[in-house]
Amino acid sequence: MPKPLGMSCRTWVAAWAVLCAAGIGATAALNASVEPEAQPEKPVSAECAEYISDIETQLDRAKADGNDDGVLAFSRTTGGAEDCRDVILDHFGGGR
Template sequence: MPKPLRMSRRMWVATWAVLCVAALAATAALNASPPPDPQPEKPVSAECAEYIADIEKKLARAKAEGNDDGVLAFTRTRVGADDCGDAILDHFRAGR
């Protein structure tokens, strides 16, 4: 069985210092890189656009009435309606 290599404390400290400097250099390089290009907006169906506009109207009406707590409940009762959940989330998250 071969003997394991023994390293002195100075060698361990030097190795640790080199790794820290490499990590700092990599972090600086990543922070200096430009942000990725914004993704293009997904097209929204006419039905979803109408529904989003209706939500905007209801939010504006609630704000005008002084109910500006940001909580409104909506229901959809039509069968076969488009699922607009992702479009609604994308629309209202864009302002954040």
């Protein structure tokens, strides 16, 4: 039976180091190329959905009237209304 080729300890360490460096490089390349996962949409409360619908209606009405200058003001007068600020910013792209 032939005798297996002997490899010195330095050869094993060098091979191990090369494989580790290649693995680290491949991992870094994969992490850089992967897009972040899309966040699942959070459920919107009925009150916020209604408020967004009102805003869209007013925006559509302003466009139909020719007042499409991009400046509209909205106010909410109901007491104890839920804070829909973040939902509105996400919906209309202000949170980007």
